Structures are given as structure tokens and as C-alpha cells.
Amino acid sequence: MKRGSPELEINLQELAAQLHACVTRLFPICRSITGDGVRETLSILSETVALDIHNVPSGAQVLDWTIPNEWNIRDAWIKDASGQRVIDFRQSNLHVLNYSTPVKRTMSLEALKPHLFTLPEQPDRIPYRTSYYVENWGFCLSHAQFEALPQGDYEVCIDATLAPGNLCYGEQLISGGTDEEILISCHICHPSMANDNLSGMAVAVHLARHLQALSEVGALRYSYRFLFIPAAIGSIAWLSRNPEVIPRIRHGLVLACLGDSGAHTYKRSRRGNTEVDRAAADILKHEPHSAIRDFSPYGYDERQYCSPGFNLPMGRLTRTPNGEFTQYHTDADNLEFVKPEQLAKSLLTCFDILQLLERNRRYLNQKPYGEPQLGKYGLYSNTGGSTSSPARQLALLWVLSLSDGEHSLLDICQLAELPFAEIANAADALAQVGLLTEA
């Protein structure tokens, strides 16, 4: 899993193109938390890595929740008196309140208004709205469209079904050297929205592809589990059905919103100082304008993974967080908003965090009394007296000094103020000559 190793000699331009193509292909599909849009999406993702598709039937109890009926939609419109579609699902799947019950009737503008959702503060944008757990129907439209609607009668039609079926999600387990797992999760339930969260899906599935390749050559320490799930109900369903997996999760990341122009923001796990929290902080400190923020119980599926009963050591990586870019949950979160190179760089940042976790260990100095005579082991320069010691030799001394079973390599790199890779390389060299053993 070493970046720079042959497996990951990634061509950034090529990766960027692959990721954006993935987003582009998935963009038109009308997804929701259930339904055929999810199935089609999982099927396309399976072309990159073979996903197991799980079905959870409507009515099943998952933790405190019940799997809802499956929603499928074929068409929807509002027609004016002349029979012309003034709002048309075929133009944007955001026009329908997601999970709307079927409706077909003619009604006055006044009667229709409670079913119309707009964004007055962004009058040209169509908002994305949902009503999963309370039966309702409605249309979303730009406030400009809304204001241009003349009085009169309108025919409204939502040709949808809400009926017993299944909630679907995709899962892949990539085997590493141990059954300790790193969990990577992204949500897949939003319709035509590029950053939130096709970006996360594209990055996750290509990350899985690269890890799969490393797994095949035996280069992974951890096993990796990828989840492609509808938000909230999907992670709740998975958590409910996998009690035996949960104790094996050592670290995890929720991925979302990885395509916009902003720098990365990492949100800490509820525990606040887990290894993945510290690994992400160590990687992001090299990225200008990146930010680390504390856990809050609002956001994506970290809400479920980090709920107090599970309290998993999982953080979240985004670029600009949910709700903090004006395009969020509008039709402006589109294919232009998502930049190919940003997607690729996010994938590499994920890799760097995972690589740090892969290499981070605790060691025991086998010659802890005084310094070992490093020259004997071929690890020291021969002529003494120079003003400064090169970073490589400092790294050896730091690793020896702090390999007392209490400090991980990540602890050491932070105390030494040296790059993690320098410290990890020093540990490898010391372990090779028998001066370190794993704690």
C-alpha cells in the first residue's frame, strides 16, 4: 500500500478522468433511499469492483427504524391549463419531492402551493427535498419559476409507486493480513447531485479497486470493507445486521463531497483522538487551507457509526462540508461543480491516510540502555563532528528513543517534527537489523 510503489504509480490525469467519467455516468439516474435507481447505481459501480448487493425487505426492523416501502418513479409533471408541462421530471429529477406518494389531479395554484418547494434566497436554483418517513408529495422548483406561475388550474401527476420491496446496498470486503478492518462508507441515495455524493462514490469505488490490487499481492495489513449505502437508513441497516463485524473495525472513514474546489475538511470521530483522527490530521497538515473539526452529531453516516452505542473510531473526509457551499442540495451541484483533479487528489489523500494507518505501529527498542552503536549496524555516518545530523539519522535516534511500547510511529513523527514516512523508514531499517521488535 505504499504510495510510490509500482501499484500506486498513478497517473493523476488518468485517474482524474476516470473519476469524473464515473460521476458523469451516474449523474442522470434518479436515486433515492430505495428503488431501481439504487440498483442501477450499484450495478454500474460493480463494473469497477465486484460488490455484494444486499437486500433488506420493507418492514424489517433495523435498530430503532423500520425499512420503508420501496419507491419507484417513472414520470412527473405539472401541466398548465394549456396542457403544457411547466414542471417536468424529465428535465430534472430534483423537481419531485423525493419519495413523493403518487398523485394525479387538477387543482388551483393556491391549493398546489403547500406542495411546492423553492429557495427564495437562491431564486434560480431548484432545491432538493425529501419526505421519506412521512407520506407527502410535492414538487421542487426555482423560485423564479414559482413566481412566474399564473393563477389558474394545474394538472399534477407523480407517476410513482410506494410498495413493499427492498432496501439495497453494496458491500465489498478486501482481505488484508489480518481480519482487523478499516471501514469506508459513502451514501448513494441522492439523485442528480454530483458532489453530494457521486464524488464520494467515485472516489470510494476507485480506492477499492486500488486496494484490491494491493490485496492480491499480499501488500495489505488491514482488511478493508467498503459500503455503498443509502444515508442513515442504510448504515443503520448495516449496523443492525453485522454485529459480529463491528468489534473488528479498527478505523474508518465516511467519504462525501470530494469534488468541489475547496480544501479538505476532516471531521473527527466522536471519540475525538482515535488513530484515524490523528492520521488524518498528520496528512492534512501538509495541505494548505485544510481544516480539522470536532465531531458533531449532524452530517452524514458518521452520525450512525459514531452513535454512543457503537462509538466507532471513524472520521469523515470531505472537501467543503455539507451545507457550507451554496450549491448544496440544489441543481447547481452538477457536473461542472465537480473538478476531475480534485476527485483524484482526494483519492490520493485517502490513500495517504490509509498508508499511514497501515505503517503505524508500536515498537520496542531492543537495546534501550544507552544508544546502540549504530555504526556497527551500518546505520551511522563515519566521520563525526558536523554541525547537523541529516534527517535520516535524526529519525533513527527518535525511533530508538521513543520505541518504548507507549509511542506509535505517529506519536514519534509528531514529537520529532519529521515526516511520517521518514520515521516509518527509520523503523523499518532498525527492525531489519534487529534493533526493534513490534510491541
Add this chain to the structure above:
Amino acid sequence: MKRGSPELEINLQELAAQLHACVTRLFPICRSITGDGVRETLSILSETVALDIHNVPSGAQVLDWTIPNEWNIRDAWIKDASGQRVIDFRQSNLHVLNYSTPVKRTMSLEALKPHLFTLPEQPDRIPYRTSYYVENWGFCLSHAQFEALPQGDYEVCIDATLAPGNLCYGEQLISGGTDEEILISCHICHPSMANDNLSGMAVAVHLARHLQALSEVGALRYSYRFLFIPAAIGSIAWLSRNPEVIPRIRHGLVLACLGDSGAHTYKRSRRGNTEVDRAAADILKHEPHSAIRDFSPYGYDERQYCSPGFNLPMGRLTRTPNGEFTQYHTDADNLEFVKPEQLAKSLLTCFDILQLLERNRRYLNQKPYGEPQLGKYGLYSNTGGSTSSPARQLALLWVLSLSDGEHSLLDICQLAELPFAEIANAADALAQVGLLTEA
């Protein structure tokens, strides 16, 4: 005890007037650590809430101290050669060194000088000085008066008695739902000094009156004990005689100097991070220019309550602290220096701190695995997808996330950066539907 509840729908102007009237009525009395001035003061305070008056006889051993003889004074003067009173106790009771032994003699100015106390750096003010535990007599006068005294003989008279008697203090216990107590203490031993500490006495006695009313309708969780005591020897006497009460004290406040124009300063308990320390900090962070400072073993009766053997969880609330306003311990600490509205606002700040303590609890989330489906319980908005969640819903999520038995509501409000009341209201709502139980 909820502020804003009918019991505390206080008219600020009316309260301000009551408090200043209380200070005004008590101002002329010549108090000391013992004597009739204390008795008269406690009698007046008893008109507002019925105080138990305790007497501790002279010579009684209280911890490392001995109750001194009782001091009473009728008159005192310095007369010049012409028989005119140049210093007159009837003009200001500060003119006598508090606890002076009786004296009547004629002496030269030079012989008198060691018995005269002035404030050269504030030449127009009369200082307040005491000599409780070493027998001495003296007069306090302005430096200007002192410098105007011509050479010659003076007749000095202090018509006082120092004789076996009693130390008196007042106490009231207001019953709450448990016998866990909050102790409120103020000193009552200063003569005509409005801020130090008639302000504290006025605020305390009216605070007791309001808490008494809440007690009568069963609205208190804690029991409240109010002490009106001479400084140092009074708290030492009370601590010495109430060993069985001390283990029940959960929180406490020493009140002093609450009438000047300054913002509040809260001084932490010796422990430094008790619940009352954190509650006061949470309330004061909303008050501009307010300050929190660490414990120091110098000040008012917190010196005794927080001595290492007792180490009680008690802080101190003042406006400008002792010694930090130029009027301190001079005749300029008078009725004009104390502002009615400041007194009233201090009472409300005390209430807010106590209300926070009343409502601060630890809960256990009863559905800790994943988020509960709040909609089922009528606690969630129905249409999803908006950019932001209102504070009320965030508060629900925060309380659920952190109700693990380790975090109090105060902890949660600080991590959530939401007002305490918002968090406490959310906890009430969650407890009502069974999602929380008390830890």
C-alpha cells in the same frame, strides 16, 4: 426555579428598589464581628426571611480559633484643646478602629499619632481598619483631617466595652427535593459600608425569599442553606459546629460586593473545576466584561470553606473584587456607590447559576445504537434536505450523542456550543418520550 416561570417573573425595577432600600436601611448601623450591631442587622434581615439566630459564647474554641469578647460601642471622639469634637464617631462609625478597647485620656498629638490611621494616597477618605485579635485602640480619619490637626493636647474617648458575650450569626435552610445542599454565604461584620458587604446581604436575603417561594410549591431539587456571618470567625464557627452538614454540600457561593458598576468576577473554588465553577463560567460568558479567576487563598469566607481540610465546592461571586476599587474599605463605599439595578442584576445572575445547577443532570440514551427515529416520537421535522437544522433539533442530536452517563447537560452544552437552556429543554423532551433516563 425556572427563570421566566411565574414565580420569577420579577420586575427588575421593583427588585432593584427593594435591594437598594435594604442596603439603605442597614447602612447606618455600626457592625463588627460581634455586638449589638450584628443583632440589629440580623433582626432586620429576618423581616425578609425568617433567620435562625445562633449564639456562640466568648471563649468557645472553634477550630484553631477562640471566640473573642463581644464588642459594643456607644460613642467616641477626639476633642481639641477647646473641647470641640474634631473626630466624632456620630459622624461616621468608620472613625473608630473597629474593636478598639475603651480609652479616655488626654494626650499630646505626638503621643496620639500611633493611634491614628489615615490613607495618605487618598487624602479625603476615611479608611476602615480593625484590630480584632490584638487589643488596641485607635481612630481612622482622612489624611487631610490628620494634617490639619494642630500641635497640642487632645482628649480621646472611646466609650466601648469588650466583655464576654456572644458571636451571633443568622442561618436559614430552605428545603428542596433532596437533602443535598447549596450553601450561600455572605459576611455581615462591616460597619457603614454599602458594597462591602451590605450589597451581598441584600442580594442573599432576597434570593432566599424567592427560593423560599419556590420551595413552597415543590419546585426545588436542592436544599439551600443561607449563612449571614461575621467574616472569618463566623464561617469558622459555623464549620466547627456543623460537621454533619458539610458532607451534604454539593455546591456553594460566597456573595460579596455586588452593587458597584463593574461586571461580575467569579472566583473558582480551590478545586478549580467543580460544577459550580463551570456553571458560573457558562452563565458569565454571556455577560460582557465579566471575568473568571482562579482560586487564591486571600479574600472572603471562601478562604475557610475552601481550606484544604474542607475543600468545599464553593466559588465566589462579586462585581469588582475586594481591594480592586478605590472606594474599598473607605467611607466612599457608600450608598451612592451601590447601584440599584446592579444589585438586581446580580440577584438574577445568582438565579441563573443556581437554575443551571438545578437542571444539570447526566442522562443515559435508551436507544444508543444508531440515532433513534425521532420522527416516530414527534421530535423531528418532516421534510428533509434543508441546509441547516434548527438549534432545537441539533440540541436533540447532541443530547442523544453524549448522554452516555459521562457527560452532564453542562458538558453537552459546552461541546455543542448551544445555550444550556436549549440543551436542558431537549433533554426534557427526550426524557418525556422515554429516550433518556437519568444516569
Add this chain to the structure above:
Amino acid sequence: MKRGSPELEINLQELAAQLHACVTRLFPICRSITGDGVRETLSILSETVALDIHNVPSGAQVLDWTIPNEWNIRDAWIKDASGQRVIDFRQSNLHVLNYSTPVKRTMSLEALKPHLFTLPEQPDRIPYRTSYYVENWGFCLSHAQFEALPQGDYEVCIDATLAPGNLCYGEQLISGGTDEEILISCHICHPSMANDNLSGMAVAVHLARHLQALSEVGALRYSYRFLFIPAAIGSIAWLSRNPEVIPRIRHGLVLACLGDSGAHTYKRSRRGNTEVDRAAADILKHEPHSAIRDFSPYGYDERQYCSPGFNLPMGRLTRTPNGEFTQYHTDADNLEFVKPEQLAKSLLTCFDILQLLERNRRYLNQKPYGEPQLGKYGLYSNTGGSTSSPARQLALLWVLSLSDGEHSLLDICQLAELPFAEIANAADALAQVGLLTEA
């Protein structure tokens, strides 16, 4: 050990002169990690305090290291074709790569070049270089000299021996009231270099002299062990041979580079918050421009004392640290670079740190319930009411408040923000009247 006590009524000018004279006398000797230069140096130091001289034979195993052969040098030169010495050991003992094997041959400039060491960035200075553990020979010269060497043949001669012998070091134990020890260590292996580390040797030996005098009058709490050792191999040898002493070491200091014009820099022990770390910080906070830095495993013998197996509570005091002044390890680290007054002030700073350690104790307040009535014990001013309490009385209150067995006097002085001596004096006064006992 009280500074200001008769024993230490030191005349700063006299001390400064003594210390610089010591450096001056030792300067010409060609030292290394073994050999006669070390013996001569220890013999001169023994004139000030009687050192025990220890010999460790070549080939002895000390921890992970082996004592090397003993190196002695008589003469060395490079002669040009005309037979003139262009590089001459008699002019500067830095000209020889320290520990060079013997050589005598004629060779071309090109063949010689790999054996010539210069400092191109400081072209007029001769660097100091060593090759202790890899056999090599060489000359150090200024880059200007190097560039002026014409092509041609040169005769090179290093008249040295490398043969079985001994590693020598000096040690002195000064007895105090207990066998708990403070270890003071300095290295003695550098040739003509005034700051690094004749300054440390001079300060250490005169510090030992003063402590010896205090020992003789029974004024020391701790025992003090002084080590004068070759760097790295010397401390390793001592640590290897003294396992029974190590558990008795309570605090320690490595001394080096104490003569330059810079302010003091204290480097913390590996543990980072030991008593000596805190004592040094408390003393240095009064010195402008002084600095405290965290431990790093690069530097002087703290590398060995603080290796993870020993992890001794030892810090390091220098002025400008190794490698951070341009004269470091060049012939510019000479007698002018080292200032007499700086040497003397460093000795006093060491004294102050040691004095703090001598006086720092934990006490138990014997009257912890309420304040004791200090007036009864003659420890309180008689007239009350003043605005402020003098530092001496505040110190009494702080010591009483925090003498709970958990806080040392150093803890108390930091919380009280009072000078350590004020707190220690208060503790002495309280102990004298029985209000404190040692915890």
C-alpha cells in the same frame, strides 16, 4: 546551599577570573575520547576537587559498545615539495582528524584530497572532525588553505598510536544528608575548544568545589555526583559499570557550552516534566532571552542518560546550544569566544537550580480545617482592613492552602505566582511553629 549564605557569598569578578583561568589552562591540551590528553586534563581538574580517576580497558564491553584502543599523538604535518610544513599539528591540534591512524607517506594532492576536511561555507576556519569507530586518517584545514595548495606531491605524517590502553574518566561524590543523588555530567573529550566543552568542565569543577564546602558544614540535603567523561562512550561506560547508583539518581544536569554570549537554553529530560525540568524553568523565567526546549535524542550525554532504558530525570543546561553558533566545532571556539562573566553567571544559575531542588518539598498542613489563627503564632499583621496583603503573608496563605501532600513548594510557587524563595521561606516559618510537617 542557600545562595547569599556565607558559603556562597561569591565575588562574581573573582569567580569569573577563576573560571576563565581554568579554561585557559586546559585549552592547549589535545584531548580525545582516550589518551594522555584526558589524563592530563583530569589531573589539572583534580587540583580543584579531588577526582577519582577510573580506567576502563580497551576491548571492554560497555552496553552495546566496545572500548576502543587508546589514541595518542605526538606530531603531525603535511609538507610540501620543499619540505615546508603547510599543515602543522603544532599550530593547532584541530588540524588532525581526531583518532587518525598513523600514516607517513608521500602522495599527490589528488590522492590526498579525500583525507582533507574543510568548511567551504566558513573558508577561514579549521573544522573539528573525528573518526573514532572507523579507522581513518585525515587533516582538517581552512578552505582557504586548501584552495591555496598547489598541485604536486606532499609528505603526510601522523605520528600517532592506536593501541590497547584505557578509557579514563573522573568522578567525585559529595555527600549530603541522604544517599539520593544529583548527577552533574560534562564531557572532556574535545581538543582545543573553549566553549565546547572547557566551559562546562570549568563550571562543573568549581560548582563541585562550592558544594564540597557546603557538604563539610552539613548543609546539603542531596548527595552530588560529578562526572568528567568522554562524550557518549564515557557516559555509556559509566552507566554500564554503575547499575547500583542509577536508582538513587533523583535529578541531574548535563553541562556544556556555558561561556558564550548567549542566554541560557535548558533542554528538558526525555520525561519532559521532571522536577529538575520544572526547577530549571522556574529559575530561567527570570533570565531575559533564556529558552526552554523539549528533549530530542540528539546532543550531548543526555542522549545516554535519557535513553529509554535508563530514562533518568536529567536535563541539559547550555548557553547557545551545540551546532547553533557559527564557531561550533571550529578553531573560532577559542579563548576569546568564552566570556569570564558568562561562565560565572552560569555557575550561579546552576546553583539556583540546585538550591531550588534542595528546598523543594511537600508538606502537610497540620491545621487544614479553616485557616489557622496566624496571629497566635506571630505570623500575621495585627491591624486588619488594608487593601492588600504583603507577599510574605500571601505566601503563608498559599503554603497552608496547598500543603495537602500533593503540591510541592515548586507547585505552590507557580500557582501563587510568587518567587520560590518567598514560598520556601513561608514554609520554613510555618514548619517552625508546627503548622506544617513534611509529607
